[in-house]
Amino acid sequence: MVAFDRPHGMTPPQAQWELPFFNQHHHTLALGLADWAGAQRVDESDDRRACREWVHKLGEAGWLRYCVPAAHGGALDKLDSRALVILRETLAFHSPLADFAFAMQGLGSGSITLGGSDAQREQRLRAVANGAQIAAFALSEPEAGSDVAGMKTSARQADGGWVLDGSKTWISNGGLADFYVVFAKTTPDAGARGISAFVVPADAPGLDTSEHIDVMAPHPLATLKFTNCRVGADALVGTVDGGFKLAMQTLDIFRASVAAAALGMARRAFAEAVAHARQRKMFGQHLADFQLTQARLGEMSALIDAAAMLTYRAAWMRDESPTQGAGTPAYTAAAAAAKLTATENAQRVIDMAVQMFGGRGVRVGEVVEHLYRDIRSLRIYEGASEVQLLILGKAALKT
Template identity: 50%
Template sequence: MADSSFLDWPFFEPRHREWAAEVEAWAAQHAEALSDEHDADASVIRLARAMGEAGLLRVPCPADGVLDVRSLCIARDILARHSGLADFAFAMQGLGTGPVTLFGSAAQRERVLAGARAGTALAAFALSEPEAGSDVSALALTATPDGNGHYRLNGEKTWISNGGIAATTIVFARTGEAPGAKGLSAFLVPADAPGLTVAERIEVTAPHPLARLDFADVRVAAEDMLGKPGEGFKVAMSTLDVFRATVGAAALGFARRALDMTVEHASARKIFGGTLFDQQMSQAAIADSAVDVEASALLVYRAAWLKDSGTPRVSREASMAKLHATEAAQRCADRNVQIHGGLGVTKGHKAEELYREVRALRVYEGASEIQRVVIARSERQLRTSLD
């Protein structure tokens, strides 16, 4: 059982502790049992439906339109500790509907959120393109008015999580109100829209549903735009401002599992007339991982608390949380592999799985290098404001 004493920190209210207990009870019974990385599509569909039936998706797809970031982080922390695919299924229902929750009209919310909350309709968030990942201003997919109250979407998106199995995808396209990031808009696109095809399914080291999508004259109604024309960048960044800290929370969950396994294996493994734990280098590895876990938790839950407390922008704090937690989780996973020796690099062993699971978190929703840029610029701006 992982340490849960962090829930006594002043960041949390009684309802957060109750929520943690609810998620932990569900995850212990279902998360790994419903996950099979050899069939990621079916696993995510199965997991989302089971979470919906259990009522867990009320948090990432709230009926009242209020996203509680601490609750999101708690859930990802717990779910990732049990199963990467369970964390993914939960997170994507939030990220894929976040723009609707934050910017959608009443009609759009009614149309999208109920199915997502029930786990019967999966969601996707389509921002990245082959030549536009970290640089959102370089998006090339176009949305052109056709003069009949509709837009025509042309281009492609790639690295789209839930691509190919989502019922609705939030698509960011260039509508041209201004150059760069100021000329983007966001649209709700149903999976059965004529002209939308799955051009390629992408396999990655830690399997999950991922695809390249092709848009060939895909017709969407003007009322399916989220927010106003030209607000696409605002929609995307506002959504990521909420969910970026939760990526750190997922990394934290992976790190907790790695630390638990490291202590357990080191304590049981017999070597040189004692246990592996008796070796000072093993103790140093465990101590370093313990510090990494605690520091990550503090950064993640500080960012979540600030957002829930009404701080207008938490880009600096969320970037710090994501950067530290994902990099620290990789170190924890690596130490876990090292302590396990040959077992740690054996395909199918949990230590090897954790090592693969963590790696992608350092790339998606803002690579570590981008987080460093955000933090550095924020530091300069902060100091300038203090002068």
């Protein structure tokens, strides 16, 4: 698949950026990104090579600067959730792999932005912002996905540094990244309160990233194995045993942006469905002339709009609300609602688009077929839909 290879005139919608959730600099960002995106061509037949190319392109064009704060080469004074939403929705409309490349730069470096030392920030963030280094976030394990506290990877102090043992799996950019932010148990019996974070360079002795994972929608994934893996004392991010909070804060920043990526894919499927309905002839008229088609398109549109409102609200709350912003229970619930609704609705919209295309919709190489595979993982990663439901249920019981 070649990214951005779309029918003439098909562009992502822009009207949503005029909503009061966004400011003038967001409008400017959206317009500039749309113009840039329309000129890009990337051969994505090899996902690892393509991901490197996307990081290079995004860094060279300045879009990765939105992943880090201005003090370390970023575009804005602090991480801006609405800018992340605009970037991910627009990129995902064109290429889910482009969105992946962008998002992993932010997620992989987010813990350093939030809790890293001055030296860590200076060494890593500027390189992330210009695409010189590829970042990765290593939290999940074979027996610890949603149950983060159940992780087994350990880190112990030795010889003036740290020694890591264990494994991580489903790690995005695994085997591709220049460094990993790795979460490990430093106090084994303390559950979530015994986790710390470390910056582990790709060439650290004792780190094996060779076990790649193939999935239905190709993305660079791998299992990381740590065997007496040694890093310096300066590898610790934040405080000892402060890693769980740091991981959750990082995921909180990007949860609304996952919803935005789902929105971008849903909008692309909707645009493909509308274009197909207008040109597909059957029974002496166009598919768009049938009321059943019109009703289905109406349902798709409503699902997208409902998800968009929750996504933009969550991003606005994190950026602007003094009482319901970052770190508050209200924001956590809003982000959960956005992630749950956008990913589940996008799955429905894309499924409807495939159905509207008929047999052509399941042919390998069709945009809607690709989207059908791409969307599925968003309902699982960075907090599965079931986890979001639990967050919302617990929040309701506290009110």
